[in-house]
Amino acid sequence: MPDNALPRSRAPAVLQVLPSLRDDAQGRAALDLARAVAREGWRSHVASAGGTLERELVGSGVRHHRLPLEGVGPFAIWLNAARLTRLAREHEVEVIHAAARRTAWSAGFAAKRTGAAFLTTVDAIHGDGGWGGLRRRYNRVLVAGERIIAVSEHVAEHLERAYGVEPGRVRIVRPGIDMAAFDAERVRGHRVAALAERWHLGFERKIVMLPGPVARAGGHHLMLRAMRRLARRDFTLLVVGDVERDAAYVRRIEVQARREGLTERVHFAGPCDDLPAAYMLADLVVVPALQAEGYVRPAIEAQAMGKLVIVNNTGGLDETVKPVATGWLVRAEDPAELAWALDLALSISDDDKARHARHARGFVAHEFSLEQMCRKTLAVYRELVRRHEAVAAEPAAAEAG
Missing domain, CATH: 3.40.50.2000 (Glycogen Phosphorylase B;)
Known part of the structure; x- marks a missing residue:
């Protein structure tokens, strides 16, 4: 097992990281996914600055960690990376899922420091122009994940064309809505x-x-x-x-x-x-x-x-x-x-x-059902956990051989 890898003594843990839990498409998707993870018997964590949806996590088996994740400056990114690293180690997190560009840098640093799998979601095509090329470098964090969730074929094709992302790293998971609510x-x-x-x-x-x-x-x-x-x-x-x-x-x-x-x-x-x-x-x-x-x-x-x-x-x-x-x-x-x-x-x-x-x-x-969104995202989580378990087992297998 690598020195920075997290030990696992319990069910796998997933940490979703996003700026806030406002009642918008991003917040609602994070809430639904967090509940689905908990229903699977996994340990489900969400880190955000809070918001109107926070109260809906009560009694769902999901732990919310309130952190000042809405900042975008270098100092805020560095501080939040340290906070997320401590959180991931304390709860033995195996998958860190950055559900927003604004939090992806901090989440990526935390994943690298702890050995957790890093997953990003790209829900839109962001312009790369301006800032003297800095914007493109800033956006590249969205393709830094071991796996990348694209919300559409259009977004997936853009990632492959604009950033040279290998198709094998991309998983298309369309946004989901509650079919019972919209009936x-x-x-x-x-x-x-x-x-x-x-x-x-x-x-x-x-x-x-x-x-x-x-x-x-x-x-x-x-x-x-x-x-x-x-x-x-x-x-x-x-x-x-x-x-x-x-x-x-x-x-x-x-x-x-x-x-x-x-x-x-x-x-x-x-x-x-x-x-x-x-x-x-x-x-x-x-x-x-x-x-x-x-x-x-x-x-x-x-x-x-x-x-x-x-x-x-x-x-x-x-x-x-x-x-x-x-x-x-x-x-x-x-x-x-x-x-x-x-x-x-x-x-x-x-x-x-x-x-x-x-x-x-x-x-x-x-x-576009909520069920398909959760099912496909959970499949990506399982894929990453299995992949990391296999990597961790390689040194032991080599020694035994």
Whole structure:
């Protein structure tokens, strides 16, 4: 056994490291994985600066370690590496999983010092330009893991092309959603009615929902241009998402809506704490995003709810839809094609809607369920534990020989 290898006297231990446990896609994925590890009978640890999801770990068999992991400076990285090293040694951690770029440097140093296996998750394509080449060096930590989880084929291909990562090191694990939470049959009518009342929605028009952060990457400006091209006026655009991330862009969209004469047909609902109920209000969900990051989950969630979707064919978003069977893919930044798809989707029969709903939910259950995400990630954990056990056993086998 190498001098820096951790002894194991108990069940394997996994430590997930991320900046915080906020109620976002990253925090929710870490929470679900931590619970899955505990259910396997392994020792499950999460290190973060805390957040709204922290309380959901209570009673789950997962240990949370609150550390100041949101810092990104060299000194913060060095201090957090020392903290994580002590933590890994104390709890005999065998797999350290960096679930975010911001914490990957500290987690990688801790893994190297303790002999634990190092795993990274890459959930987006990060630009390498700027900082005189330093940004690319900073991003390279994401491909430093013994194994790398990519959330899509698109991300995996980028890692191989841009960083020369061997395909054998990459495992594709798609993001997962809770199929029970996003189930139309489980959403009570009073939840839907409460949102309709809060947002002052009538029933005289169809509802086209555009979910996700209101930022340029969301493609809201493209949606308005597509609406202008349509002769039909029988729907309202319901924009659901954070309007504070890019206030300048929100103002630009409001001005554009006034200029195009669409103000009465565009409703900004703001963030929503009951997305399943929000999807129930929609006749159609549109994701005209220019990048996948931040907009994959809405496309998946809508299909799980049995909703028709239109998604831009860009940045891995194309992997979230089964064309024709579950929705439509349109060319990015092409308002004419988006307008065509809108008209088609809003015109299909109820029978066709029901058929799309069945296919969509089945597709998401197979490709994007929480169960598949946890199962595939646990398989990577087992692979790394077995690999390290084999390496540790080699010196003993050589001596015996």
